[in-house]
Amino acid sequence: MSSPKTAEVKDIITSDIVVIFSKTYCPYCKLAKEVFDKIQQKYTTIELDLRDDGEEIQGILGKITGARTVPRVFVKGNCVGGGSDVKALYDKGELQPLVK
Template identity: 65%
Template sequence: MGSVSSTSKSIMPVTRDLVNELIEKDSIVIFSKTRCPYCKMAKEVFESLKKPYTAIELDNREDGQDIQDVLNEITGARTVPRVFLNGECLGGGTDVKKLYDSGELAKLV
């Protein structure tokens, strides 16, 4: 866990506040990268459910790496996508797809 504490010192509180604000702003938030197939899979799941979502495309942002560091602190992973539903992290693309396939995701949204 030493690496997490040293990482957290270098993350600006502004970035941490921004991530929390983005997560709270909409019911479905996907931290994504434009060319990531798992990100595309997660987005397609919500599109098939006809549920609007907010995608934060980290590869189009100068602070994308910093946001991924904050996501690592919050969720224990920096990989994308990081999918949040009502402020709770559902996980990544395969996690969301499994919830969708089992019918659980439709109950949650």
């Protein structure tokens, strides 16, 4: 896992406090973004379905996180899971402390 594309993905993951690898039509991706909007936390979104290398990036995320599903949400460089995971963290009051 030392390809230039892998290095690029790892750089993207650490480029912002919150990074969401998403697809524009995915309801769970929308859910994750809505949760961060609700707590007024800005985030970087990488829309994989709008990129020529989206499938390759999704494969790399699968190797990094153990799952290829979207969204793949990272907070401070750590994967916190997908849309349902983000919502669960929010509902338990555990999301806001992660981003501060």
